[in-house]
Amino acid sequence: MMMNAQVGFALTLVITLVAQALLPSHRLLIVLTGAALSCAGAALAGVASVVAVFAGLPWNVLLILVALGLFTHRLADTQVFGLASVALVRLARAHPVGLLVLSTLGTYAVSSVVNNLTALLVILPVLLTVFALAGVSQRFVVWSLGLMLVACNLGGAATPIGDFPAVLLLGSGAMSFEAYLRAAMPATLLALALLIGLVLALRPAQDVPVTPLGRRLTLATLSQLYRGVHLDWRLLAPCLGALAFMVAGWLLLPPAWGIGPEMVAWMGAGLVLLAQPTHGEAALKRAVDVEAVLFLLALFLMVGVVRETGLFGDLAALLQSVPLTPEGQLVLFLVVAAVLTGLFSAGPSMAALLEVADVLSQQMPGDAVYVGLALAVCAGSSLFLTAATAGPLMQSLAERAALRDVHGRPVQFGFREYLGVGLLGFTVILAVAIGRTLWVIR
Template identity: 55%
Template sequence: MTTPQATLFAILLGALLLQAALPSRRVLVVTGGAALACLASTLLGVATTQRLLAEVPWDVLVILVTLGLLSQLFAASRLFDRLAVAATRLSGAEPFRVLVVFSVAMYLVSGVVNNLTALVLVLPVLLALLKLMGTRQRYVSWVLGLFLVACNLGGAATPIGDFPAILLLGRGSMTFGAYLARAAPATLCALCALLLVVRVAARPAAGVPRDPVSARLTRAAMEALHRRVRVDRRLLAPAAASLSAMVAAWLFLPAELGVGPELVCWLGAGAALLMARKLGEKLARTGLDVEAVLFLLSLFVMVGAVRRTGLFDEIARALERLPVAPSVQLVAFLLLAGVLTGLFSAGPSMAALLEVAESLAGRLPGPAVYVGLALSVCAGSSLFLTAATSGPLAQALTERADLRDVDGRRIRFGFFDFLPIGVLSFSVIQAVAIAYALLAVWAAR
């Protein structure tokens, strides 16, 4: 490893480790790391700051920002509040049905809006239901854990649900339709397999009180709490119309027109905000997720500096030199992706690993590599409570809800409460990722 490679990789690795250890300071850590990477890159003759900034995938940031604004418009319409109440009614306050219905609901919502927005919209309703039901620590840990995992799977199911998929769409690694047709069935398969294993092996609902009268009272109380929640059609109509038009454009616009996914997002979100009038203007001024933009911009700069040294190319060549079949090399890469994501979180892992994936895609079918990578990143982000940005938020919201079990003891939801769910979810989703990749390689022969 050369001096530039060692120096810039050390800066990237140090920033990733520190932001994982200090999540409350992660923006300062990565922006500081990016500044150091620019300085080191300039002094070592790798690339100037201007060159590194010019190579940032700005189209990905445009997609991320515009979809975030569209998500806020959906949130303001209260559509997902009503869907959460409908899920409460459908579950009937029966313990295992609550687990299944809210997991499926979160999976569906996360495919349309980003994970944090989905969590803020749906989790408070679930926490209110759990508080009324009367429950136990183990059951709550499994319900909330699977709720978060379903959020990760839903984000990976569509090209607009979460950052790894958005990165694939923005970089042109896969088209909208190609990714959706492959990732949605795979993630749904993973969710069904996980719920089946939980039903048969974990059985979290065992020991939770079941009383038909109490269940009816719980449903009535939830209906009363949310009776005044109404969908604002004046906000929902422009948001839904714009999203539908965007999806149609992604699916059917010919590539030779040169209208990329970032421009479709820009035009679609802009039109929705214009139709929303005053709220649209307010969101355009104040709704920008500056934290996410700064974090990802800094990450792209650090990854770009390391890429300039040729280190990622050397890693790809080392992987190619392994004395095993290409499909086995792909399996090793996917396992590495899952573990690294569990340690460093989805955004940093995907940004760095995609450089190696592009090399693998030159020898193996692209969908096998890219969709397998997205699923492995999803598996890793489900391993630990800290591996996805939605984890700490869910922990904070649960603590704020002050849940109590049937004996009056306070219910926790921390790192070790989530760990059994995380290990099981990682194993199931990673197995689906590997199985999908191998099947895709076999089908392409």
Template identity: 30%
Template sequence: MGAVAAVVIFVAAYVLIATEWIDRTKVALGGAALMLLLHVTDAEKAFFSEETGVDWNVVFLLLGMMVIVSVLRRTGVFEYLAIWAAKRARGRPYRLLLMLVLITATASALLDNVTTVLLVAPVTFLVCERLGLDVVPYLIAEVMASNIGGAATLVGDPPNIIIAGRAGLSFNDFLVHMAPLIILLMAVFCLLCRWLFRGAFRYDEARVAEVMALEEREAVTDRRLLIQGLAVLALVVAAFVLHPVLHYEPSVVALLGAGLLIAATRVTTEQALAEVEWPTLVFFAGLFVMVGGLVETGVIGEVSQAAARATEGRLDLAAMLLLWGSAGLSAIVDNIPYVATMSPIVADLVHSAGSSGGDPAVLWWALAFGADLGGNATAIGASANVVVLGIAARNGTPIGFWTFTRYGLVVTVITIALTTPYLWLRYLL
């Protein structure tokens, strides 16, 4: 009965999250409460077990990075970057799009992509309004760039954080295995933007002159805080990279960085915590409890065995099915709950694969690439997509589901198609 209850609760929660009939945080909390109420799991397993409990490393890593970004936001540095990009592009629409896309992708690799789009999107409205440009193509391009760029590092995309925790992967592992292809995919994406949004690049000389007259330095409201924030961010990123030497978990590094920034600046604790995405953190906690219930009742184990039988022990077949299947499923549902569900299954597949026929770690990279890039396919495929659509709606420029999806499907198919030979050549041959 426990397994049946776990499956029913989880499937119902999945449907509600995918359809957005109810706020996803409420769904995650409700599902976790039902798991505990029906004794599918208990408090000890839900809150303290490494295998079936909340992954506090994920929660506190996000919390620490959100605090750092909250402080940086107060300096105006992101507005500075947007105006700087517009002036460096000399108001040319396509050049501007490239600048904003590259800034977004780079920032998403260092921060999480949801935080990045929250900061960049409002500035995009300002710049496009001044240049008389349709903001929709720019917003869509930015959110897709954030999903692609975020895939390059451990902290860039929430699914990567979950995978790292389950697989024991470091910040450097993601840089070595993910970043090289992501750089190539970003170059291809920049070329795609020229074709996908070709009807949106209108040039208005009068408006361009107005933008060129702006002084980007005026956007920075607190230079001292900016220097302090960038110094701490640089230390945090360096500590991520030096994890094999320092042996500090990313969550510890992020919290230490957040604490140092609050202690060394005039920003109060209340101000630093005010802009933390608490619903996102609570969503993660509830989600981990629900997935833990599936593990505890043996459902995950049964699915793992079925997956192993379906691939008949062939690592190449398992990797390709995982890559394309993850992309397809992440297009339908948010990639965060998908990866949380799949990671224990992939762990079992990696363990059972041994070392024959290639590198079993390819399964982790197939899951990461598929989920991260598949999130671009539809408007609900990734949290960053939903955030940007919400910002657009509040600013009177709604982006329809199919408006986003008709571009997203093209980008996803092309990027996943390019990922396929990369996995084959690097891990399977």
């Protein structure tokens, strides 16, 4: 009976994820329907009551995500990211190679603090404006935007607040803020350095015409376009203060006080909202990403039902029965996690695979298992344009920019064009994940 329940609810989860990927315009309706069917089926089959499934939800993770979303919204309102993007273009002197490297580094840095979608929304428009002004080639655009997208994923994996998989580890208590930061950031920086080096070796900017006059005209035009944008110091100061408060709380507050990461995030967001109460009230009413919260809620419900059937424990036992050394079993787990993420995206994969990781961490160092999983999920997120959280947004923004190369031909950036960059990013990040994991186990 339980075997039938495991297969049935696992299929419901998989079919729901595939359907929402194929029909993104109806993704919220699809996942909510899948969650409702899972909860009702679990109650009727005697697997778990609806109350028990809801009680097992990681509400603190949702609270962290909402709080960080509000903080990100107010921080973006200061215009600091847009002006920083313009500063990066000036620092690069509008040179193609400089733009590629600095935009990649800038995306990584911003994504480590705010979510990936916000990072792209504040950096990409400036870069696309420069591309339109300076003239580019198809190859240069694909490698530049593709590398930015991979850097976005790496930045999100670098800190416990950068993206959903890391937030889930922090909120679940699997790793502390300090432990995750100390373990993940060096690995993501290594992967980023390797990727930049490999891309530069391919010389993607070799067919982009560069003249001193053209660069000066680009910089002058960009300055005129952004001459009316000013930094809001009155809002930036409390934002930076709240960020410092949150980091200090995550690092220094003793667990015995009972103030978890979710309360620190919520108090930090509250400080920013109270700094300008009128705008803070408006942000509470309009800036909360209800769609993302409902999507994750439905996802957690479906995963919770599958967990109640015992499937994740059985999968962990099956993995441990594979005739490999414990190190080999963990490497196999990371490879499977990366491939599944490429197919189903980071959120669903991390939510489900974390259940298996919890079992594996009882046999192997938690540092190796959890950080390895986060990096493997990052690799999978970089494989396809559809796997990355910000991938569809980048494609949409690139299409709206209607870029043309120096010969007047339309520049394309879609699933097929990104695939080469994605395969390189997937390979490098997964290799770093496996290498770091084996090093820690040794």
